[in-house]
Amino acid sequence: MNDLFRDVESVQTGLRATGYIADPSVATTVYLARCLGKPILAEGPAGVGKTELAKAIAAAMSAELIRLQCYEGLDEAKTLYEWMYPKQLLYTQMLRDKIGDVVAGAATLSDAVDRIAAHEDAFFSERFLTPRPLLQAIRAEKPAVLLIDEVDRAEDELEAFFLEVLAEYQVTVPELGTMTARHRPIVVLTSNNTRELSDALRRRCLYLYMTYPGPDREAEILATRVPGIESELAHSVAEFVQRLRNLDLKKTPSISETIDWARALVLLSAETLGDELVTRTLNLLLKYEGDIETAKSSVSSLLDASAGTGQRRAGPG
Ligand SMILES: Nc1ncnc2c1ncn2[C@@H]1O[C@H](COP(=O)(O)OP(=O)(O)O)[C@@H](O)[C@H]1O
Ligand SMILES: [Mg+2]
Numbered sequence: 068m069n070d071l072f073r074d075v076e077s078v079q080t081g082l083r084a085t086g087y088i089a090d091p092s093v094a095t096t097v098y099l100a101r102c103l104g105k106p107i108l109a110e111g112p113a114g115v116g117k118t119e120l121a122k123a124i125a126a127a128m129s130a131e132l133i134r135l136q137c138y139e140g141l142d143e144a145k146t147l148y149e150w151m152y153p154k155q156l157l158y159t160q161m162l163r164d165k166i167g168d169v170v171a172g173a174a175t176l177s178d179a180v181d182r183i184a185a186h187e188d189a190f191f192s193e194r195f196l197t198p199r200p201l202l203q204a205i206r207a208e209k210p211a212v213l214l215i216d217e218v219d220r221a222e223d224e225l226e227a228f229f230l231e232v233l234a235e236y237q238v239t240v241p242e243l244g245t246m247t248a249r250h251r252p253i254v255v256l257t258s259n260n261t262r263e264l265s266d267a268l269r270r271r272c273l274y275l276y277m278t279y280p281g282p283d284r285e286a287e288i289l290a291t292r293v294p295g296i297e298s299e300l301a302h303s304v305a306e307f308v309q310r311l312r313n314l315d316l317k318k319t320p321s322i323s324e325t326i327d328w329a330r331a332l333v334l335l336s337a338e339t340l341g342d343e344l345v346t347r348t349l350n351l352l353l354k355y356e357g358d359i360e361t362a363k364s365s366v367s368s369l370l371d372a373s374a375g376t377g378q379r380r381a382g383p384g
Contacts, residue, residue: 087123107256108272114321121214135200137221191242
């Protein structure tokens with residue numbers, strides 16, 4: 068694992084070994100995040116490899132990936148810890164007699180409550196605690212990767228709470244005390260940019276803007292993600308999608324769609340891209356009827372352009 072973070076190159080190689088193709092800026096950020104002990108904030112459109120990056124780092128480190136998926140309405144308790152209320156209740160039911168003994172002879176109600184309170188520890192102990200991702204990451208026995216996914220979907224207050232935890236890597240459970248991370252996890256926060264994140268969060272993190280890869284890198288991704296794809300087809304697919312992304316579309320195809328399309332083409336035993344085949348399979352790349360219509364009218368020109376600079380050079384002139 069130490070080898071992985073020897074230098075930027077090692078990070079890139081290590082990620083590649085897990086099937087993740089990181090460009091130098093991504094590998095540099097991962098390397099620095101580890102050296103500086105800072106979280107990574109990966110922002111960019113859906114499907115460009117933000118979540119996958121965290122998974123790849125964990126795989127490369129052979130570390131546990133602890134994932135906190137954010138959504139609207141997510142609250143602190145679900146990110147940190149919860150008491151197992153039903154289990155506590157069940158225990159009190161089963162221990163009715165014992166509890167009866169404890170309060171037996173209490174003169175007043177408040178005396179009885181005091182006596183119960185003296186036994187509170189028994190019910191607010193590890194036995195009844197469900198650690199949620201942040202606490203899991205802090206208590207991990209070995210360095211882990213903490214993925215706080217789609218943080219833009221959580222509310223502002225929760226974002227502020229993440230900041231607090233990420234500042235100290237420690238949390239307090241009032242009944243159990245303060246716990247500090249034995250090993251700082253590598254933290255990756257992702258955002259699809261559906262709302263502005265706070266400056267404070269940006270300041271604390273290493274900011275990584277991720278977008279669609281260039282054609283060579285996307286062809287390389289296809290080579291690792293699509294079993295049986297020939298290099299020539301991978302390049303044609305990557306070139307075509309690259310050009311498709313320049314059209315005025317409601318939903319630009321992401322890497323996930325490129326992979327899906329390439330898998331479909333392999334299944335259909337395609338060796339090269341032709342007008343008819345591309346038109347027939349556009350629904351794997353585009354998810355809106357309007358986008359498919361827009362693309363259909365440009366397929367042949369996109370294919371011509373994708374056929375390579377060689378052809379253009381041979382053209383008029
Ligand atoms: N650099 C990459 N190398 C290999 N596969 C990638 C890469 N980037 C994206 N992918 C593929 O694209 C898919 C979508 O990536 P994902 O991480 O889910 O996107 P995001 O979280 O940005 O929405 C992943 O399942 C993965 O297969
Ligand atoms: Mg994601």
